[in-house]
Amino acid sequence: MAGMAGMIVQSGRFALVALGILYLATICAGFLAPYDPVTQNRELAFAPPTRLHFVDSAGTVHLRPFVYGLAGGVYPVRFFLQGVPYRIGGIFKGDRHLVGTDGPPSLFLLGTDAYGRDQFSRFLYGGQISLFAGLLGASLSVGVGLVLGGLAGFFGAWIDTTIMRVAEIFLAVPWFYLLFAVRMALPLQLEPSQAFLMILAVIGLVGWARPARLIRGVVLSAKLRDYVVAARGLGATDAYLLRRHVLPQVLGIALTQAALLTPQYILAEVTLSFFGLGVGEPVPSWGNMLAVLLRYDVLSSYWWMFVPGLALVPVFLLYYVLADALHQRAAAFTV
């Protein structure tokens, strides 16, 4: 039994590291992506992923891989190449890219889209929107849930009743349609950053009710435990009790909730952008990159357009493994 729990915690660590690498990669999209995500190469629409070659037509083996340009020509793959300027995390400026080729754009690791934009670069930049919308949205709703659920559980009485009734109303809101309504009320054109904030605010604020109810339950049971009652009897203040005895129990639950909610919110962003309600063209997000699959010709012809959708599978799995581990850890702590 202990071995099983250990394995879960182990895989949790692995998931955490893997997710960390993934998030870091999207933050460093500017450096890792060979091209600007919005530059169109109109001669190269729906180009398939570029193949890396090591052996040329004469049979000579090259240690440095090379690619054949789509418009002809042979271009060796170069590292730390100077290219389009970018910023990392909005702060560090740079213009070196990890990989690239000389000459015209010809290294499309995941092919190009309908406008000849590099799908790999868009995938990395799109991850910034989709992955962080999920993470920040989940933090927001768990944070709000933590405060409101904590208040309701700890103080009870009318505070509890009010917060829980409001939570029920929020649970009953069909959030997807709410978003349509919210989008209609906003001006036609939203800056990508505004659209991102809107998505974040809506999914975060609407989603607080479920974690709040859960946390309220935990707080309710925690404050009635013998040692808490004893501490209160010995004159401990509310703040001390919350900090010393209640919060540590709740924290594990909150983290587990966050790990469970993040993939749901990533999916929410993807769904919204897929329907054109999220971040608009030309800024990429995994959702609006997938929207092109609504077209039959794309669906039946260009498999590399599925990549953002396929990427969701490992991301979700990692989050669920992480949630499992956090749950295990929280349970161990409580007992």
Added chain:
Amino acid sequence: MTSRVAGLTLALSLLAIAAPGHASQQSSATTEWLISRAEVGRSGGQLVVIERAEPRTFNPVIAIDSPSKDVVWRMMADLIHIDRETQQSEPALARSWTVSPDGRRFRLILRRGVRFSNGDAFDADDVLFSFQVYLDEKVASPQRDLLIVGGQPIAVRKLDQYTVQVDLAEPYAVAERLFDGIAMLPHHVLETPYKEGRLREAWALGTSAQGFAGLGPFRFREHLPGQRITLERNPYYWKTDRAGNHLPYLDTLVFVFVPSEDAQAVRFQSGEADITTRLSATNFDVLLRDQGRRNYELIDRGPGLDYTFLFFNQNNLAEKGPAAIARKQAWFRQLPFRQAVSLAIDREGIVRLVYRGRATPLWGHVPPGNKLWVNRSLPKPARSVERARQLLRTAGFSWNAGGALLDKEGQPVEFTIVTSAGNTERVQIATIIQDDLKQIGMRVGVVTLENRALLDRLLTTSDYEACVLGLGAGDGDPASEMNVWLSNGATHLWNLGEREPATAWEAEIDMLMRRQLVVRDVQLRKRLYDRVQELVAQNLPIISLVSPSVLAGATKGLGNLRPTIFDHHALWNVEELYWRGRPPSGAPQPR
């Protein structure tokens, strides 16, 4: 087989007894058949046609949506018909006609022995009744406007059972083409609903087959709501082929409803339907790749009559409309601004990326598919970002350090293009324009709206800045474009409901459009319309972009299939279509 024929004969003889009077006076020997020039085919079989939506009505008097028209016109006929292939008018229910020298009086001789699909005879009374209905203001038929010439409704008079006379208040440029698209109605069937004021409700979707009577090649058999409509051969149809076989050849014609363009391509690809028109270029490519393994042929008829364009909101927003847009209209109303936008747009890129080459770039609003009317001498300035920048600079615009375009007040030039969310091609065009205009420093957003919300913004609230839209000229004749170009026209999109022309060139277009409608000399009409095209290209109220090609697909072995770029596409000669060899499997065997 024998029982069907016997049943039919019995029904005919019963009818002859039951309906004495003029119906029984003629035998089929006196019927004046119209003999089709098309290749002689063989009878039998079924044709399944994809329709993008369910018709709203079977009533030709009020049908305006294309699915309704597609179905209704297979069951209806007009007096004089425009051949969709040659573009010439030719006799239909009117065997012949004469025009007075002043062009104001037509005399039409009706074909004798013609019967409606329920067996009732057709004569001048039906013609009188039909025009009475179309001209009745209470019925509010969309065809009514076409029958008002020089402010007066046309006057129709019966001279004898087979001769009618039509008088116009003024000579009319389209002349006898006026009669195309006016379906003749059976007064036996529709007189009662008309007198009771229920004509608009007559022939609604739920009507039973017995309640119909038309003069078209097919007649109504069955409607399965949401799924399909089945028509059957009209045994009384008035055309034969050169060998004397009665038309139409096909036994049944089935319309299936498939809403999305992609689903239409899939249904056609899988062989569930025989004809699909309005294929998108990308789906055409997918079908083309698969053609070798499947039993269909694909037809690219080249540029059609549709034109896609970009336009700016130049409506007078003083009374209504958002203030933020009113401020930007100072740019939209400047010709150099619109010229710069037009110069910066990569039309060839649109043709290549959006249409895979199956479209034609446009610099004027009449597409080259409209061979009779296009002005070929319009300049086609090549894309030039430098010249666009130069125009903007001369007009007082400047650029900041980041390359963003600023107006005279130093405000950044930013606007939003709205377009229909359901139309992936237009969304793509808008995205390409967004990128093109970035190169001259304009910051453009693209917003997609559901179709009805879009039309509401365009036609009612004027709450938009720029829009990518498409229009289709019904039959290519400039008369059908009146509502777009007249300054008070209902589709004068960039500035709706002008009380008087806002600019001198709009006043000139008004004059030219009104004049071409009454001029009878075709050469002169062409010159007048050429000038309209020139004015539009110079002043760019709309920035013409591309004209998509007309793409269709059909199951192999369909004889006489000659899709046109004009309305009714592949079905304009449905009575002549036939299956070479055996009818495809799955279709019911011929009688």
